[in-house]
Amino acid sequence: MQPPRVLALSGPGEVPVDTAAVFVAQINEQATEHVRLDWDFGDGTTDVGLRAVHRFARSGTFTVRFTAANEAGSATRTHLVRVQPPTASPQIATIQAVPNPVVVGQPVTYQADVRGVVAERLWSYGDGTEVSDASGEHRYTAPGTYAVRLYVANEAGSDTRTVSLTVRPDVPALCRADLETNPVFFAHGTSHLSDSAREALRANAELFATCAPLPIRIEAYARSSEPRAATLAHDRGRAVAMFYQQQRIDPERLLVDARTVPAPAGKTRKGGLSLQRVTSHLVNE
Numbered sequence: 001m002q003p004p005r006v007l008a009l010s011g012p013g014e015v016p017v018d019t020a021a022v023f024v025a026q027i028n029e030q031a032t033e034h035v036r037l038d039w040d041f042g043d044g045t046t047d048v049g050l051r052a053v054h055r056f057a058r059s060g061t062f063t064v065r066f067t068a069a070n071e072a073g074s075a076t077r078t079h080l081v082r083v084q085p086p087t088a089s090p091q092i093a094t095i096q097a098v099p100n101p102v103v104v105g106q107p108v109t110y111q112a113d114v115r116g117v118v119a120e121r122l123w124s125y126g127d128g129t130e131v132s133d134a135s136g137e138h139r140y141t142a143p144g145t146y147a148v149r150l151y152v153a154n155e156a157g158s159d160t161r162t163v164s165l166t167v168r169p170d171v172p173a174l175c176r177a178d179l180e181t182n183p184v185f186f187a188h189g190t191s192h193l194s195d196s197a198r199e200a201l202r203a204n205a206e207l208f209a210t211c212a213p214l215p216i217r218i219e220a221y222a223r224s225s226e227p228r229a230a231t232l233a234h235d236r237g238r239a240v241a242m243f244y245q246q247q248r249i250d251p252e253r254l255l256v257d258a259r260t261v262p263a264p265a266g267k268t269r270k271g272g273l274s275l276q277r278v279t280s281h282l283v284n285e
Helices: 196-212 227-246 268-273
Strands: 005-010 014-016 019-027 036-040 044-047 052-053 061-072 075-082 091-098 109-114 120-124 137-138 144-154 159-167 217-225 252-261 279-283
Touching: 005 075, 014 196, 019 036, 019 061, 019 075, 044 052, 044 091, 091 159, 091 279, 109 144, 137 252, 196 227, 196 279, 217 227, 227 252
Parallel strands: 014 075, 217 252
Antiparallel strands: 005 019, 019 052, 036 044, 036 061, 061 075, 091 109, 109 137, 120 144, 144 159, 217 279
């Protein structure tokens, strides 16, 4: 067995950053059996074989080292490469999250179309997680709206773009439907909950407990002809909210909206009662 000899080593003397550079080595034919052929590009990356294609991620001067070795010995030859810096900063053309919105625990994939040479890349998912992948998959553990940011840079400059992602609670499918809930009605000028109103709200509360933590919008109405109508509408909404809290509904979920409604002329007493009401709805936005 003869030791290998490196007869030739060719490659570019200059190359732009992130551009494919081809390197070719030639060794003596007598040493081709059981020979290890190793490349070291001087930037922390390696390859094997007589031919190698490499992209330098940063500018500078690098010593490319080729080594051929077998049990009889080894030989090395080097080649100097000057990697030219980029002339323009990278640009983020598009960024997207799929799907959007997403449910807690469901994977979401981030993708971006970036033009130009990228030496540094960082995704910030808005929940404290950061990764340097070109694209990635992430799962969120809490509902909310997250600002997801992509940062790219090279020696010429940088670019940043943000996409907003909505993460919804993981609730039963029925909670996503347009559910019918029970309205409650009030006597003229009062905010007192009748026994029938309490029964109706109790049924609502059972449904709302199943759909936690979705918000609940409480819309309270009073006729403009009722005494202190604006305050009365607010008191009706608060009475309903207090009842839900007694049914162990988290007060943070309750959103009260009080309104006064003008009563049309000639409205009957029964029709007027329909304006003295409070409705409750799950918020799915």
